[in-house]
């Protein structure tokens with residue numbers, strides 16, 4: 001008789017996920033900008049002669065880190081969802097180069113039926129934390145962690161549609177995140193979705209880009225962003241960005257069909 005011993009979610013806390021050096025060039029940064037909704041007229045984002053790299057591009061460079069935790073067996077990679085994201089910029093990303101990244105597991109929260117794993121990635125250019133919502137991995141007697149954010153009150157200072165394209169997830173996946181739920185209807189059906197869903201990081205970056213346009217600042221001047229993926233967004237959806245505050249400290253949400261799809265979000269531009 002064989003016995004299997006499944007490692008408790010709590011035991012992953014503090015796990016060292018290793019270091020990697022990732023390389024990219026202008027073409028990668030431009031493809032990323034186009035995939036999150038940069039316009040052909042936004043030359044600073046799409047023209048190598050005067051390129052400024054979107055800070056959220058850092059998150060595609062570090063996508064290996066949450067993937068590494070999944071491949072080590074912390075959770076079921078076929079059902080886990082990206083729950084929330086935080087990014088703090090330390091220095092502008094160069095147009096091309098090699099960047100050293102190190103990753104580790106932070107907190108692991110016990111939501112009862114699910115666990116939430118935090119993966120922290122650090123480099124000279126940024127610090128970022130992924131929260132991964134893993135159904136079936138909870139119930140290990142741990143703390144619940146942060147609760148749902150309250151919705152902002154009062155009239156927003158910005159209200160703008162964030163158009164997504166029918167092929168946006170198919171394009172965005174070429175920047176690095178090739179999880180099947182974003183392209184393959186059968187994989188989407190396995191997580192209970194009627195069709196493939198947008199990458200949370202694509203929707204977040206598209207929202208941040210529109211926020212910068214609305215606030216009249218350069219999107220590459222982003223110094224901090226975070227948000228919780230509250231419900232799936234589908235390619236072709238046109239959710240509404242609602243924001244409060246100013247470029248130095250904006251809070252925002254992305255709403256579709258009357259419900260937040262990105263909740264409790266905030267961004268700051270330097």
Ligand SMILES: C/C=C/C(=O)SCCNC(=O)CCNC(=O)[C@H](O)C(C)(C)COP(=O)(O)OP(=O)(O)OC[C@H]1O[C@@H](n2cnc3c(N)ncnc32)[C@H](O)[C@@H]1OP(=O)(O)O
Pocket residue numbers: 080081082083084111116131133144145146147148179197198199200201228229230231232233
């Ligand atoms: C590899 C994949 C990459 C991707 O990019 S996937 C695409 C981007 N992500 C998404 O589209 C996810 C969209 N969000 C959702 O579909 C839902 O949202 C969830 C399935 C993640 C959770 O919904 P539900 O199962 O109904 O959970 P609950 O009853 O709303 O909350 C249960 C507890 O879990 C916490 N929680 C809920 N959502 C999140 C989240 N997104 N990140 C972190 N924690 C979350 C709550 O607060 C609460 O806990 P408390 O009772 O202590 O308050």
